[in-house]
Ligand SMILES: Nc1ncnc2c1ncn2[C@@H]1O[C@H](COP(=O)(O)OP(=O)(O)OP(=O)(O)O)[C@@H](O)[C@H]1O
């Protein structure tokens with residue numbers, strides 16, 4: 091089995107703020123990856139790059155086997171992205187929430 095998510099050397103700056111300074115990560119197929127870090131560490135920025143919502147300045151990433159920079163439409167067909175808050179409906183089961 092390969093990696094569902096694979097990123098190498100991701101860099102991204104907002105003006106003079108360096109949000110990502112060479113991020114490498116991999117999530118093997120069938121696993122859950124948690125990304126921890128203090129406020130402002132760049133977690134949301136990294137997720138936005140992986141979800142094709144932001145373009146990295148450098149580095150590369152593949153999600154479900156597709157390059158997020160050159161095949162964003164293919165990646166978007168295959169992923170789901172939910173917000174940090176209000177993402178779980180307590181009236182539904184865990185499995186229904188995932189659906
Ligand atoms: N749209 C933006 N414009 C300018 N700077 C930004 C923008 N979004 C984030 N930043 C800055 O980039 C850095 C990384 O922010 P990011 O939101 O990715 O961190 P985070 O790890 O998700 O933080 P938190 O734990 O608070 O959610 C921070 O210094 C932040 O202030």
Ligand SMILES: [Mg+2]
Nearest residue numbers: 130133134135
């Ligand atoms: Mg965040």
